[in-house]
Amino acid sequence: MSTFEHGELTIHYEETGSGFPVLLLAPGGLSSAIDLWDRAPWNPVEQLSPHFRVIAMDQRNAGRSFAPVHASDGWPSYTADQLALLDHLGVDRFHVLGMCIGGAFILSLIHTAPERVAAAVALQPIGLEGNRDLFLTAFDTFADDRRDAHPEAGPEDWAGFRDNLYGGDDVLWSVPGSEIAAFPTPILVLMGDDEHHPQSASRHLVERAPNASLVESWKSEADRPAAREAVEKFLAAHST
Numbered sequence: 001m002s003t004f005e006h007g008e009l010t011i012h013y014e015e016t017g018s019g020f021p022v023l024l025l026a027p028g029g030l031s032s033a034i035d036l037w038d039r040a041p042w043n044p045v046e047q048l049s050p051h052f053r054v055i056a057m058d059q060r061n062a063g064r065s066f067a068p069v070h071a072s073d074g075w076p077s078y079t080a081d082q083l084a085l086l087d088h089l090g091v092d093r094f095h096v097l098g099m100c101i102g103g104a105f106i107l108s109l110i111h112t113a114p115e116r117v118a119a120a121v122a123l124q125p126i127g128l129e130g131n132r133d134l135f136l137t138a139f140d141t142f143a144d145d146r147r148d149a150h151p152e153a154g155p156e157d158w159a160g161f162r163d164n165l166y167g168g169d170d171v172l173w174s175v176p177g178s179e180i181a182a183f184p185t186p187i188l189v190l191m192g193d194d195e196h197h198p199q200s201a202s203r204h205l206v207e208r209a210p211n212a213s214l215v216e217s218w219k220s221e222a223d224r225p226a227a228r229e230a231v232e233k234f235l236a237a238h239s240t
Contacts, residue, residue: 001034001064006084012064013057013085017049020118020239021091023082024056025098025105027123030142030165032101033063040123041219044097047228052095052235057085059105061146069146069153071160075174079108083116092116095235099123100197103205104174110185111175117185119238121231123218124192127201128171134195135166135173171204180208187212188234190227 004011014034024044028036034056037043048054060067060081067081082105086094095118098106103125110117126135139162147153170176187209191202206212218227 004085004088006081006088009060009067009081009084010065011057011060011081011085013055014045015089016045016054016056017052019052020235021086021089021094022048022052022054022235023086023091023094023096024054025059025082025096025102026056027100027102028062029101029138030059031062032105033058033065035063040099041224042228044231047232048097048235051232052239055086055089055091055094057082061142061149066149069150069157069161071157072164073157073161074164075104075108076112078105079112082109083113086116093118095119095121095238097121097123097231097235098125101126103127103201104172106187107172107180107183107205108174110183110187111179114184118240119186119188119235121188121190121234122202122205123190124194124197125172125189125201125205126196127192127198127204128169128173129198129200131195131198132166136162139166171201177204177208180205181210183209183211185209185211186234186238188215188231189213190215190218190231 026032026036058065103122106120206214217223
């Protein structure tokens with residue numbers, strides 16, 4: 001595990017393997033951290049390291065990473081962290097694979113730096129479908145767990161941060177569907193199917209992104225080998 005410091009930001013990250021870079025954005029909501037890949041249907045660090053340069057990271061204020069909390073924080077804050085880490089590592093063009101909240105992170109990355117993202121894999125992206133309270137409650141739990149570590153943040157800071165993430169009406173949270181329609185990036189979506197990751201969010205992304213495709217079944221033991229192979233082939237095909 002290595003550490004990257006950028007102003008008041010500290011990011012813990014891990015590099016394994018060699019080849020075309022793949023940035024991994026872990027599940028776990030705002031607690032997105034490398035260790036949570038062990039709870040996924042398969043661990044992409046282990047899967048992809050033999051073929052790619054894999055860069056996994058703890059997001060700000062998750063795992064061993066830290067950043068101050070301000071009312072202006074939101075999806076662009078995470079995107080700036082991710083790009084700053086890649087710049088630090090000398091990575092220009094890269095793939096990105098994210099699960100859960102990683103889907104929203106991916107879209108914000110493509111929206112911000114489309115020329116840098118060669119291809120993206122979104123595993124069960126989060127989405128809005130009559131479930132806003134689930135995300136607001138999860139944010140409140142996250143904030144309560146970390147409040148003591150952030151004396152710089154007052155109630156207005158936590159409230160602004162919360163609203164910037166989950167106060168809007170965009171189905172995929174971080175980017176409007178109308179803007180996704182202009183994305184040039186090839187995207188492979190492995191469909192979600194629960195309250196936080198509704199099927200509708202995955203289908204919304206595939207219907208709007210012009211170069212997106214969908215894998216509907218991928219979590220069961222029977223489906224995992226084919227899904228893993230599809231991810232590897234997809235990334236390999238766009239590693240230029």
